[in-house]
Amino acid sequence: MIQLDHIYKWVKSGGRRVFLLNDLSLHIEKGEFLSIMGTSGSGKSTLLNVVAMLDGFDEGEYYFEGEAIHDLKAKKRTSIFNENIGFIFQAYHLLDELTVYENIETPLLYKKVKSSERKALVADILDKFNIVGKKDLFPHQLSGGQQQLVGIARALIIKPKLILADEPTGNLNSTQSDEIMKLFKELNEEGVTIIQATHSENNAAYGSRTIKLLDGSISKN
Amino acid sequence: MLKNYFKIALRSLGKGKTYTTINILGLAAGMASFIIVLLALNYELSYDTWDPKLEQVYKVSMRFQDEIQEATPAPLASLLAEKHPNIEAATSMQGTGDYEVLISSGQKSIYQKGFASSDSLFLEVFPYQLIHGDRATALNVPNSVIISEELAKTLFGDSNPMGETIKVFNAVEGVVTGVIKVPETPSHRNVHLVMRDPYEQQNFFWNNHSYDTYIKLKEPVAEADLEEDLNTIYFEERIKSDKQQGQASGSSNHTVLFTDVVPNIQNFSKYGNSNIKTISILFILAILLLFTGAINFSNLTIAKSISRAKEVGIRKTLGSGRRNLIFQFMSETALQCSISLIIALIIVIISLPFINTSLNLDLNFWGQNSAELLLQLGICLAVITFLSGIYPSLYLSRLNPVKVLKGDISGGKKGLGLRNVLLTFQFIVTAFFIVAIFGVNKQLDYLQNSDKGFVDEQVLRIEATQATREQGFAQTRRSLLSIPGVRSVAKTTTVPGDKIADSSTVNFNYKGDQIRMGSVKVSTDYFETLQVPLVEGRFFNESYADQNTRNAIINETAARKLNVTNPIGETISFGGCDEGDVQIVGVVKDINVHGFEFAIKPAVYTIENKACMYQSGGAILVKLKSDQVQATITAIGEQWKSIEPNFPIRYSFIDANFQQLFSTYYRLQKILTFFGSIAILISIMGLFALTAFIIKQRNKEIGIRKVLGANVKTITALIGKDFLVLVCIASLISIPISAWALNKWLNDFAYQTSIEWWAYAGVTIVVILLALITVSIQTVHAAASKPVKSLRTE
Ligand SMILES: Nc1ncnc2c1ncn2[C@@H]1O[C@H](COP(=O)(O)OP(=O)(O)O)[C@@H](O)[C@H]1O
Numbered sequence A: 001m002i003q004l005d006h007i008y009k010w011v012k013s014g015g016r017r018v019f020l021l022n023d024l025s026l027h028i029e030k031g032e033f034l035s036i037m038g039t040s041g042s043g044k045s046t047l048l049n050v051v052a053m054l055d056g057f058d059e060g061e062y063y064f065e066g067e068a069i070h071d072l073k074a075k076k077r078t079s080i081f082n083e084n085i086g087f088i089f090q091a092y093h094l095l096d097e098l099t100v101y102e103n104i105e106t107p108l109l110y111k112k113v114k115s116s117e118r119k120a121l122v123a124d125i126l127d128k129f130n131i132v133g134k135k136d137l138f139p140h141q142l143s144g145g146q147q148q149l150v151g152i153a154r155a156l157i158i159k160p161k162l163i164l165a166d167e168p169t170g171n172l173n174s175t176q177s178d179e180i181m182k183l184f185k186e187l188n189e190e191g192v193t194i195i196q197a198t199h200s201e202n203n204a205a206y207g208s209r210t211i212k213l214l215d216g217s218i219s220k221n
Numbered sequence B: 001m002l003k004n005y006f007k008i009a010l011r012s013l014g015k016g017k018t019y020t021t022i023n024i025l026g027l028a029a030g031m032a033s034f035i036i037v038l039l040a041l042n043y044e045l046s047y048d049t050w051d052p053k054l055e056q057v058y059k060v061s062m063r064f065q066d067e068i069q070e071a072t073p074a075p076l077a078s079l080l081a082e083k084h085p086n087i088e089a090a091t092s093m094q095g096t097g098d099y100e101v102l103i104s105s106g107q108k109s110i111y112q113k114g115f116a117s118s119d120s121l122f123l124e125v126f127p128y129q130l131i132h133g134d135r136a137t138a139l140n141v142p143n144s145v146i147i148s149e150e151l152a153k154t155l156f157g158d159s160n161p162m163g164e165t166i167k168v169f170n171a172v173e174g175v176v177t178g179v180i181k182v183p184e185t186p187s188h189r190n191v192h193l194v195m196r197d198p199y200e201q202q203n204f205f206w207n208n209h210s211y212d213t214y215i216k217l218k219e220p221v222a223e224a225d226l227e228e229d230l231n232t233i234y235f236e237e238r239i240k241s242d243k244q245q246g247q248a249s250g251s252s253n254h255t256v257l258f259t260d261v262v263p264n265i266q267n268f269s270k271y272g273n274s275n276i277k278t279i280s281i282l283f284i285l286a287i288l289l290l291f292t293g294a295i296n297f298s299n300l301t302i303a304k305s306i307s308r309a310k311e312v313g314i315r316k317t318l319g320s321g322r323r324n325l326i327f328q329f330m331s332e333t334a335l336q337c338s339i340s341l342i343i344a345l346i347i348v349i350i351s352l353p354f355i356n357t358s359l360n361l362d363l364n365f366w367g368q369n370s371a372e373l374l375l376q377l378g379i380c381l382a383v384i385t386f387l388s389g390i391y392p393s394l395y396l397s398r399l400n401p402v403k404v405l406k407g408d409i410s411g412g413k414k415g416l417g418l419r420n421v422l423l424t425f426q427f428i429v430t431a432f433f434i435v436a437i438f439g440v441n442k443q444l445d446y447l448q449n450s451d452k453g454f455v456d457e458q459v460l461r462i463e464a465t466q467a468t469r470e471q472g473f474a475q476t477r478r479s480l481l482s483i484p485g486v487r488s489v490a491k492t493t494t495v496p497g498d499k500i501a502d503s504s505t506v507n508f509n510y511k512g513d514q515i516r517m518g519s520v521k522v523s524t525d526y527f528e529t530l531q532v533p534l535v536e537g538r539f540f541n542e543s544y545a546d547q548n549t550r551n552a553i554i555n556e557t558a559a560r561k562l563n564v565t566n567p568i569g570e571t572i573s574f575g576g577c578d579e580g581d582v583q584i585v586g587v588v589k590d591i592n593v594h595g596f597e598f599a600i601k602p603a604v605y606t607i608e609n610k611a612c613m614y615q616s617g618g619a620i621l622v623k624l625k626s627d628q629v630q631a632t633i634t635a636i637g638e639q640w641k642s643i644e645p646n647f648p649i650r651y652s653f654i655d656a657n658f659q660q661l662f663s664t665y666y667r668l669q670k671i672l673t674f675f676g677s678i679a680i681l682i683s684i685m686g687l688f689a690l691t692a693f694i695i696k697q698r699n700k701e702i703g704i705r706k707v708l709g710a711n712v713k714t715i716t717a718l719i720g721k722d723f724l725v726l727v728c729i730a731s732l733i734s735i736p737i738s739a740w741a742l743n744k745w746l747n748d749f750a751y752q753t754s755i756e757w758w759a760y761a762g763v764t765i766v767v768i769l770l771a772l773i774t775v776s777i778q779t780v781h782a783a784a785s786k787p788v789k790s791l792r793t794e
């Protein structure tokens, strides 16, 4: 599904290149549940952003389902992202001015899904995540765990083939964290490919494969 | 999608209530001013557009070198109509719109504007719609009269006016043969009563230059071609036969004709001035105001973009493209601008009656051209939305989601350059208005307090018929002087303070030279009545020479123009004929007759028309004693019934007339003060909101600095320094611009106040102080709050 070949990404600092990703190659099969581990600053987020096409890279090749991402225009990349990928943040990043319902609905608006269909999809997912009662609340009225549930629901609403989660449980306690991981496991069993970045061995254990990053390179596969 | 955007827009509006309110109100104020000027501009441009056929109606006037002569010879119209194949009809008519004429019918008598007399072809040329009567024949009968629907209503109520008799000026009778509909747009010549000229036959000769000539074309032609054709005809028929051996028709030392198409006469006449210049300037100023309002928008949106950046990042990760985001931010701006527009419209509709009365205008929001107005407002809304929203939208939509979600908004500094430029522009406009208000006030003050050269208080100006002014004057004077409150009575052909006072000059012969000076006919007591000081010689007395145009008194300017050390005893004579010399017996101080726009003209005062020219017109002047003015006026009114039994008295005070003369300037002063206040308000509100916002954003920094020992002063300096520098720059840029504009305006006056450098320095200081106070209110507050609080909220 995803093929990264010799990816380099750097920033210039005092005339020198500081490598954020350093000759990184990675192959991910459809249906995998990959955990990326590594110390803080090892490049996990950078890698996820590159895979999500939210961020560019300086050298190397990236194929997504056979499509050469490094050759595509921004607009086409946005549309591939829109079609295939759901992104989950450590800091939830819900839109403060929108209710739970509206937050979840937003990606569908960008995909120009019809109103009746939108309603059905959002109702479905609210039900599945057991947050029907919270649909009219604003983010600040929810607990951290609940906010992350909304974040996940929002990522899943477009029925993505791939979920990218950047330390999704970093701000949650262990019970909440386990619940989210179980949810990921279920989704994975339904056929969704998942890549998560995490600090915790415990969380990584939910995955089918774990890689370890160090200074922008894979140190253990 | 739109719904979603508007929801977000409304909620984020609700969140930053103060800023949003300031934004919306500021823009609404700018828009309201703009709409009012727009209405005025539309009104002005609507002149004589009441019928498309007017595009083919031209006024023909004459020009001899630099002198414009709108009054043309009586037979000109018929000559042109006869000789030019493309002229469908031509009419010659008399009578100006503004002069009030006594009109009576049965017992009812009223003074009415819009009187005209014409030949039978008036309705062939002007496409007035007739409610009653037949266009082809209405003016055929001698003494037939057509009146406006409005006048018909006043005179006859709801009964049919056709065939009724109307008396004009208590002298000429006419029979109503037609009623015309009052046009929907204003006209350069508002007509309420047109009478078939009763003296048409006896006045039909070429030397009678007192008719206005209008022609109507069959087919539209280029105006230059038309003028050339008309001039060819005029040259062939008139000039050649006059001079016998004619020169080329292009030659400049004979009279030429020129045309103005009727819809252009009011504002784009070939010669002469028009309102459109003032209105265009006001329009530009109103656009500037509108921009200052829009700038607040842009600036606050840029300032806010830091908090909007996160939203942009999230939306991008949820699949939003740039275009979606631009659209979102633009529709947010559009929403706010629309709210402003609605508020502005409410302000306009509510305030229009007050504006109309205080500025003496006749603006109407629900006029017949509302479709056009709507279109203009739509364009205005679109432009303002675009201007205030485009930069923030482009800037925000370009943000990199990965960076902003990490909290890196270093890109936020990028907006600063533009923000500074906009802020500077705003204060340039503000400083400009302050200078303009100051300058105009100073000039008007100067005019108010300038010496007119005579005493204009308690001088009554009484309108009188020619008979009363000429043959009946001695009798009238005696009769008025019998009233105890009357000090003196005089007459003059050039009444000081009149809107259309005679300002023409004629040639006088002096020592073989021709000298152009104004000729004023007065009565013996004229100088006493106006308390004009004598400089040399003597005033008029009852001597034969004085009373029969053999002696003259001149003013100081005339004395200078004659260029002789002692003008007393010098003789001059009226140019163009040989009816004897006039001896100068006195020199009086210059008096200001036409207001201060014009330099005082050399004047030759004589009594009676016993040498060459015949001058008439003007009014009777009565100087009242200072006690019991009201009682005296009542007594004069009573007396007038025996002097002119058929004409109710019409009087005004000369000092009030002078005020009237300045009314356009007072109007300008009011508008400028109004615009200026709004400009100041908008820019101050904008700066206020901007500082508030920046303080909020730098709350934590301020907290930390305070923990480290910063005090109120250093914090004010920290926040306010940049703004104050900008305001200083703005003042420095603004001053030369406004000084230039002010000088240009002052150049319209022959008598100008001087604006010293310290005035400009003062304005700069005022602007800087305003800005400083605005910034300080906020920073002092921020600096006084406990640092712990601001640090904890993070
Ligand atoms: N735009 C950037 N400029 C400079 N350094 C960056 C930038 N983005 C990330 N880094 C650095 O790259 C390294 C990897 O960051 P990140 O991918 O966020 O690590 P992780 O998510 O594993 O904690 C860090 O040392 C970080 O400081």
Ligand SMILES: [Mg+2]
Residues within 6 Å of the ligand: A041, A044, A045, A046, A166
């Ligand atoms: Mg990270």
